[in-house]
Amino acid sequence: MSVRDNTLVRYFLQATGYAAxxxxxxxxxxxxxxxxxxxxxxxxxxxxxxxxxxxxxCHRLSQExxxxxxxxxxxxxxxxxxxxxxxxxxxxxxxxxxxxTFQPPGLFKDGSVDIYFSKRVPVGRHxxxxxxxxxxxxxxxxxxxxxxxxxxxAHILLVSFEPLGGFSVRQ
Amino acid sequence: MNIRKLSVxxxxxxxxxxxxxxxxxxxxxxxxxxMYHLGTLSFFLFWVILVxxxxxxxxxxxxxxxxxxxxxxxxxxxxxxxxxxxxxxxxASDAVVVTVCLHMVKExxxxxxxxxxxxxxxxxxxxxxxxxxxxITGYWLVWDELAQYVAIGSARLMDAIPLxxxxxTRNFVAGEMTDRFFILIEFxxxxxxxxILLFMLWFHVKRLSNVKINPPRGLxxxxxxxxxxxxxxxxAVSHAPADLATVPQVIQLDWFYLNIYPLLDRWTEGQAWxxxxxxTWLITLLPWLPPKKDGAAAVVDLEHCxxxxxxxxxxxxxxxxxQARTDGRKFEKxxxxxxxxxxxxxxxxxxxxxxxxxxxxxxxxxxxxxxPQLPVDRMRTITDEAIDSLTGELKILVYGCEHGFNVNxxxxxxxxxxxxxxxxxxxxxxxxxxxxxxxxxxxxxxxRYNDCHYRFGNRWLKQRFDGKRKxxxxxxxxxxxxxxxxxxETDGREIQxxxxxxRVQLAELKQAVPGDVVLDAGGES
Numbered sequence: 001m002s003v004r005d006n007t008l009v010r011y012f013l014q015a016t017g018y019a020a021x022x023x024x025x026x027x028x029x030x031x032x033x034x035x036x037x038x039x040x041x042x043x044x045x046x047x048x049x050x051x052x053x054x055x056x057x058c059h060r061l062s063q064e065x066x067x068x069x070x071x072x073x074x075x076x077x078x079x080x081x082x083x084x085x086x087x088x089x090x091x092x093x094x095x096x097x098x099x100x101t102f103q104p105p106g107l108f109k110d111g112s113v114d115i116y117f118s119k120r121v122p123v124g125r126h127x128x129x130x131x132x133x134x135x136x137x138x139x140x141x142x143x144x145x146x147x148x149x150x151x152x153x154a155h156i157l158l159v160s161f162e163p164l165g166g167f168s169v170r171q
Numbered sequence: 172m173n174i175r176k177l178s179v180x181x182x183x184x185x186x187x188x189x190x191x192x193x194x195x196x197x198x199x200x201x202x203x204x205x206m207y208h209l210g211t212l213s214f215f216l217f218w219v220i221l222v223x224x225x226x227x228x229x230x231x232x233x234x235x236x237x238x239x240x241x242x243x244x245x246x247x248x249x250x251x252x253x254x255x256x257x258x259x260x261x262x263a264s265d266a267v268v269v270t271v272c273l274h275m276v277k278e279x280x281x282x283x284x285x286x287x288x289x290x291x292x293x294x295x296x297x298x299x300x301x302x303x304x305x306x307i308t309g310y311w312l313v314w315d316e317l318a319q320y321v322a323i324g325s326a327r328l329m330d331a332i333p334l335x336x337x338x339x340t341r342n343f344v345a346g347e348m349t350d351r352f353f354i355l356i357e358f359x360x361x362x363x364x365x366x367i368l369l370f371m372l373w374f375h376v377k378r379l380s381n382v383k384i385n386p387p388r389g390l391x392x393x394x395x396x397x398x399x400x401x402x403x404x405x406x407a408v409s410h411a412p413a414d415l416a417t418v419p420q421v422i423q424l425d426w427f428y429l430n431i432y433p434l435l436d437r438w439t440e441g442q443a444w445x446x447x448x449x450x451t452w453l454i455t456l457l458p459w460l461p462p463k464k465d466g467a468a469a470v471v472d473l474e475h476c477x478x479x480x481x482x483x484x485x486x487x488x489x490x491x492x493x494q495a496r497t498d499g500r501k502f503e504k505x506x507x508x509x510x511x512x513x514x515x516x517x518x519x520x521x522x523x524x525x526x527x528x529x530x531x532x533x534x535x536x537x538x539x540x541x542x543p544q545l546p547v548d549r550m551r552t553i554t555d556e557a558i559d560s561l562t563g564e565l566k567i568l569v570y571g572c573e574h575g576f577n578v579n580x581x582x583x584x585x586x587x588x589x590x591x592x593x594x595x596x597x598x599x600x601x602x603x604x605x606x607x608x609x610x611x612x613x614x615x616x617x618x619r620y621n622d623c624h625y626r627f628g629n630r631w632l633k634q635r636f637d638g639k640r641k642x643x644x645x646x647x648x649x650x651x652x653x654x655x656x657x658x659x660e661t662d663g664r665e666i667q668x669x670x671x672x673x674r675v676q677l678a679e680l681k682q683a684v685p686g687d688v689v690l691d692a693g694g695e696s
Contacts, residue, residue: 003197013198017205018397025265025398026405030423034433036320037418047344116330116340154418158344171416 042123042151044092046130046159051112052084052104053135053142081110087133087141088115090159092126123151130159130167143167181660184280189659192622203390207621209274211386212394214372216267219395221365223260227253231312233357234350238314239412246408258402261425264306266398268427271299275454281624285463287488287514294375296455301368306428308360314353316410316419319343324432331440343415378512380489381627466515466592467543469508473497475525476539478504481641482519485595487626488512491519491540506540516625517542517596521632524642526598528554545592550601557587558609565677568605569614569670570597574624576658576666578616586670593617595628599635599644602653612652612677616666619657629657651680 003009037043058079066074083104090098098117105111128149131141145167149157152171161167181189188206195204205212230253232241245253275295278284284292310321326339342352376382385391410419424433434443468490469482483491483506490512496505508519520526525538528551536548557568563585570589571578578588591597594617602613617629633655634640644653654673658666 004200010198010200013194014393017195017198018393021266021269021394022262022397022401025262025269025427026401028426029261029265029407030425032426033421033423035420036422036436037420039420043418045344047341047347049338049341114330114338114341116327154420156344156416156418158416160344 037120037154039153040123041120042153043118043120043156044090044097044128044151044159045116045118045156046090046098047116048159048161049112049114050086050132050134050161050163051110052086053137054080054110055082055084055136056080057137081108083110084134084136086113086115089131089141090117091129091131092121094127094129097121121151123153125150128157128159128169132161132167182280184276186661188277188280189661192619192659196619199390201620203387203393204621205386205390205394206273206277208386208390209270209277211383212390213267213270213274214384215386215391215394216263216270217368217372219263219398220260220267223256223263224361224365226256227260228361233312233354235314235348235353238312238353239409242313242315242409246406250406254406255399255402258405258407259398260309261407262398262401264309265425265427266394267302268306271302275299279457283624285458286465287512289458290378291375292458293455294371294377296451298368298371298375300451301364301371303428305360305364305368306425308356308364310425310429311353311356312360313409314413316413317422317424319413319415320419320422321429321432324435327435327440328431328443331444348415378488379626380487465513468510468513468515469517469519469540469542471506471508471540472537473500473505473539475537476502476506476523477525478502478506479524480504480506481522481524482506482540485518485522485627485631485640487516487518487628488514490514508540514625515542515544515592516628517545517592518625518628518631519596520547521593521596521598521628521635522642523547523598527600528598528604529600542592542596545596547598547601550589550591550597551604553589554601554605555608557589558605561585561587561610565611565674565681566609567612567614567670567674567677568610569616570594570602571616571658572618572624572628574660575618576616576660576662578666580663581666581670585674593623593625593628595623595625595631597632599642599648602636603645603648606648606652610652611681612654612673614654614656614670614673616656616658616669619659619662622657622659629655652677 003013058077060077061075085104086102088098088100088102089096097119100117102113102115103109104113126149128145128147130143130145132143133141135142143161143166147169149169151157155171157169157171159167159169192204192206195206199205201207227245230241230245230249232238242257245257247254278292307321307325311318323340323343326343329335329339342348376384386394410422424430431443431447434446438446478493478496480493483493490509492507492509493504494507496502498505519540520538520542523539523541526541526547528536528547530536536546536551538547541547554568558566561584563583565585567586568589569578569581569586570591572591572594575594578590581588594615597615602615605613615632617632618624620629620633623629631640635642636644636653636655638644654669654676656666656669658669
């Protein structure tokens with residue numbers, strides 16, 4: 001009797017086929033597991049949105065300049081929309097771990113920049129320094145932050161920025 | 172017979188599939204062979220995912236703070252109902268990736284992606300993207316550590332797209348995630364993506380006729396039982412709840428859906444996109460690398476067409492339409508071929524009742540719909556020549572096709588192989604004619620049953636021979652002298668065995684009934 005004619009053998013082979021199918025699905029649905037971060041690492045994440053200062057300051061139009069404009073376009077001050085690029089640097093224990101320059105987005109280069117940076121670093125106490133230059137009208141960095149931080153295993157140290165309050169960190 | 176003569180070179184991937192199919196033919200039978208139902212199995216799994224998803228939606232709490240607890244309740248408190256449903260939802264989703272990928276690789280290995288098939292191939296690729304992204308958004312909804320890992324990875328990928336605002340990742344820093352964003356993902360997963368996928372699936376099969384979206388019942392039940400068994404043996408469970416102030420240390424990844432995310436640890440988001448898009452484009456362009464020219468489209472001859480619509484019914488690719496008669500003859504309808512949809516398989520010529528070789532015996536045989544590259548008249552001539560060339564005691568003609576076993580390899584003094592474009596283009600009356608003209612037996616060896624290169628050729632042929640589909644093989648044809656056996660390129664030994672058995676059967680028949688059985692020359696016109 002051939003395998004085709006033996007119902008029991010065929011059922012057994014079918015069961016084997018189904019078993020192989022669910023074994024593949026069962027295994028790869030959770031395995032192999034991945035180690036996202038090791039136990040001696042922590043993460044520093046910097047996330048905020050910020051608009052650089054305008055490249056040029058507003059200037060009051062003279063009577064002569066005003067007269068050159070159409071009546072409906074006349075206003076006392078001309079404020080160029082284009083913003084400064086944002087230069088940002090992060091140092092950990094004096095070593096640079098991040099440095100980036102963001103050009104302002106938008107047709108008129110007047111949008112705010114979304115900044116997101118995340119990096120794995122060793123746990124323990126570190127000196128964290130962040131510098132940001134957001135104006136081409138003033139030399140050097142406009143915002144400087146420095147603080148000793150204690151990084152816990154698998155914890156995220158979040159760095160954020162508020163225009164009025166400056167940089168802050170929280171865990 | 173020289174065995175080497177029977178073995179043919181086949182690309183290694185196709186050889187693997189043919190071997191797998193042979194094994195499944197043995198265990199599941201040709202009707203239930205899952206390799207022949209990968210597309211319909213994918214549809215079936217989609218329905219399982221849909222039904223279990225609707226069930227899970229009822230106790231699911233769609234908010235950042237409520238989602239995890241509600242999933243935990245389903246998994247542990249109600250493990251026997253919602254828990255099993257959750258596992259089924261997960262495993263059917265994983266299984267659909269397996270069936271869809273197998274479907275795609277099998278079609279590629281079989282050469283079912285070039286020429287007229289470009290449309291089905293290309294429209295299948297967005298489906299794969301949609302299936303994967305649908306699975307990804309599903310993982311968000313549990314809102315555990317895996318969801319957190321996937322959400323941040325997805326946001327990084329989205330933020331890398333130049334035209335988007337780049338602000339998505341900032342949703343996933345501690346304290347920033349809102350119910351509003353979560354509900355948006357929920358809406359996408361529960362309604363938006365499934366509807367788009369359904370629409371795209373409709374598009375994917377649009378150029379096919381007689382589309383089946385359900386696998387054989389036995390195979391569907393078996394698959395469901397197997398997935399239920401897996402759900403009970405290894406229930407789907409969650410990781411720890413998401414905590415955006417920490418990084419999950421170990422993730423048990425679903426590699427069917429989430430395989431791109433570990434790459435983000437080593438590559439930039441841009442590199443991950445380039446890889447994904449490059450693979451997608453490469454697969455999309457495959458039908459034209461290099462381009463393949465289809466054979467000439469079928470041609471209608473209204474002089475011999477009465478508009479019976481048999482070719483319309485049998486065309487596997489919806490390349491034939493019916494319209495009101497335009498030539499003033501007494502018939503109501505006429506047939507029109509849409510050349511750009513025509514696969515040039517010739518199944519329509521086999522379906523045409525005018526493809527009767529007993530007609531016009533002393534002049535060119537014309538039929539209602541014919542293939543310019545192999546007209547029915549030429550098939551009749553080849554048949555005549557083949558019979559005349561045989562010198563053996565038992566003369567056997569073996570009709571085959573261009574995509575199954577090469578029947579010319581069976582040629583000897585008593586056997587002659589005739590290759591058609593598709594076995595479905597063989598008019599039943601031509602078999603009758605061959606027997607009448609002196610063949611002792613006729614064997615038809617198209618592709619393996621249920622695995623026809625042109626979808627239905629061998630199935631329609633068998634139904635015509637069994638009297639279940641028009642035009643039927645007439646009662647006067649001696650069924651004992653006709654044998655049908657599907658065979659792939661690699662089935663040389665099997666087809667040789669079948670041929671030998673058939674020869675023995677014919678010899679016994681000839682001994683029992685000496686002399687030739689003379690048939691009436693029916694259908695003369």
